[in-house]
Amino acid sequence: MSSTPSRSVAIIGAGVIGLSWAHLARDHGWSVTITDPAPQLEEWVTSEFGSDDALVSWTADLAEAVTGVDLVQENGPERLEIKQTIFAEVLAHAPADAVLATSSSSIASSLIAEGLEDGTRLLVGHPFNPPALMPLVEVVPGTDTAPATVERAIALYRELDRVPVVVRKEMPGHVANRLQTALSREAQYLVEDGVVGVADLDAILQNSLGLRWSTIGLFEGNVLGGGVGGARHLFEGVGAETGRIALGAPSTDPDVRERLVTDIEAEYGVGEEAYDRLVEKRRVRTEAVLEALADVEADS
Ligand SMILES: NC(=O)c1ccc[n+]([C@@H]2O[C@H](COP(=O)([O-])OP(=O)(O)OC[C@H]3O[C@@H](n4cnc5c(N)ncnc54)[C@H](O)[C@@H]3O)[C@@H](O)[C@H]2O)c1
Structure with missing residues (x-):
């Protein structure tokens, strides 16, 4: 060096x-x-x-x-x-x-x-x-x-x-954390309401939006969702329907919040051992994805 x-x-x-x-x-x-x-x-x-x-x-x-x-x-x-x-x-x-x-x-x-x-x-x-x-x-x-x-x-x-x-305008949370907050609010609501469990919510996310968004962007996905008609077709068709869905909000009841935290801890653990294990899992998987994407870029 x-x-x-x-x-x-x-x-x-x-x-x-x-x-x-x-x-x-x-x-x-x-x-x-x-x-x-x-x-x-x-x-x-x-x-x-x-x-x-x-x-x-x-x-x-x-x-x-x-x-x-x-x-x-x-x-x-x-x-x-x-x-x-x-x-x-x-x-x-x-x-x-x-x-x-x-x-x-x-x-x-x-x-x-x-x-x-x-x-x-x-x-x-x-x-x-x-x-x-x-x-x-x-x-x-x-x-x-x-x-x-x-x-x-x-x-x-x-x-x-x-x-x-x-980011062109100062906003609390900038952009990435605002997007994360919007999704997290709905995820917490869905688990608290019993629609889906903690592990299944994560499985749904990782096998759909998470995978999609590590490869193409949100708006780019809208173009594909509309077929050859692109984003305009999506927004006027399926998007118009899904856009009308009323979203939920996480509970403010401390007992409900406590149940959610307990469920998350039961699934993934808590404390030093769990932290170190999850840090390592995140590192290995994130590096693997980044390397794979870099290979694709290099080949294109
Ligand atoms: N944790 C996250 O996910 C995350 C992500 C992006 C940005 N940030 C931002 O990064 C910053 C740090 O967050 P963190 O999670 O690393 O916090 P942290 O609590 O882990 O670390 C803060 C550090 O600041 C030190 N500190 C206290 N007073 C200080 C002083 N006067 N001068 C210098 N250092 C001092 C503390 O000893 C501590 O080591 C925050 O502004 C946070 O908004 C956090």
């Missing part, structure tokens, strides 16, 4: 998302500095990367972590005031041309920028969990974000083999 890293990134917050970004960047030959005020920082980093990885370092000092980097990727707690405090310090110490990104799932960068002197280099770079596996990064500029920052963020995420997609 080259002794000079191509790029450098500061990973702020060594939780689920921060450590996964760190793996991605490190595996692409980037120099990675991880910072987190938690006293377990060293333990967390060394248990993931060992203690003598030439590309990975850690420090509790945020200013030191962001000095000289190309990209700051913030993954701290989902609290506006914490993110504002973090980015105020980042602005004071990161290079003038660094992209300053928050992984936030729900906080707009315009809100974070309200507490800052300069919001032109700040944006949301929202990964889908886990960032090391899932290609998507939703790039969401705020009202102050400079167009050049968006372009630079896109270029940096592409260097990490991610698929950055610009």
Whole structure:
């Protein structure tokens, strides 16, 4: 491997998302500095990367972590005031041309920028969990974000083999999580109402929409659903009928919610063993799908 890293990134917050970004960047030959005020920082980093990885370092000092980097990727707690405090310090110490990104799932960068002197280099770079596996990064500029920052963020995420997609308007949950929420609400309703069990709901999803959407898009599928008449035919025919179906909503009754959680835990387990098992299952299967799709792309 080259002794000079191509790029450098500061990973702020060594939780689920921060450590996964760190793996991605490190595996692409980037120099990675991880910072987190938690006293377990060293333990967390060394248990993931060992203690003598030439590309990975850690420090509790945020200013030191962001000095000289190309990209700051913030993954701290989902609290506006914490993110504002973090980015105020980042602005004071990161290079003038660094992209300053928050992984936030729900906080707009315009809100974070309200507490800052300069919001032109700040944006949301929202990964889908886990960032090391899932290609998507939703790039969401705020009202102050400079167009050049968006372009630079896109270029940096592409260097990490991610698929950055610009979201044109700030919305809670951006796009992917809003879609997930819509589907999850109906799934919870259907199980709570006794229409289908937890495992069967997942079997239905994995053997229909999940498989379809890993190969072609939703609107692309609409074209096929309408035959040679395409999406217009689908929307006017079958789609007009299914579009009239009244959807349900998850129960607000704590007993009903408890039964749902108990059913999910009975099916998949809970705790460290279950977590590790499911993380590994997800990794193996996701990599297999991505590799198969890359082979198809290469052959076409
Ligand atoms: N978990 C997900 O599925 C997911 C997906 C995409 C984006 N996100 C976003 O990523 C961010 C992190 O989420 P997570 O699930 O990794 O959370 P997490 O709780 O696993 O990790 C948060 C980390 O931030 C650290 N921290 C606390 N105060 C800090 C400070 N002042 N400065 C720096 N670090 C601090 C904590 O010690 C912890 O290690 C959030 O903004 C979240 O919205 C989460």
